[in-house]
Amino acid sequence: MTLSLDTAFRNAVSGLNAAQAGLSVTSQNVANANTPGYSRKIVSQESVITGSTGSGVAVTDVTRAVDQYLRSELRRATSDE
Numbered sequence: 001m002t003l004s005l006d007t008a009f010r011n012a013v014s015g016l017n018a019a020q021a022g023l024s025v026t027s028q029n030v031a032n033a034n035t036p037g038y039s040r041k042i043v044s045q046e047s048v049i050t051g052s053t054g055s056g057v058a059v060t061d062v063t064r065a066v067d068q069y070l071r072s073e074l075r076r077a078t079s080d081e
Helices: 005-031 068-078
Strands: 041-050 053-064
Touching: 005 041, 005 053
Parallel strands: none
Antiparallel strands: 041 053
């Protein structure tokens, strides 16, 4: 199986784009670390497979990292009960 230069280039570009998205989210996390109410974000990446050949990387999701225990404690503390 030969990998064409064009395919290799597209794979590399997709990896760079995914890395750029991760760095962007990381810089937002650092910049907003002391901002009240800001939640850290996490980038999810996944390899792209075409047939049986790797075709690069895709960013699948950007999610908020939330501590479920703290969230439930906040709900309990602010409820009317």
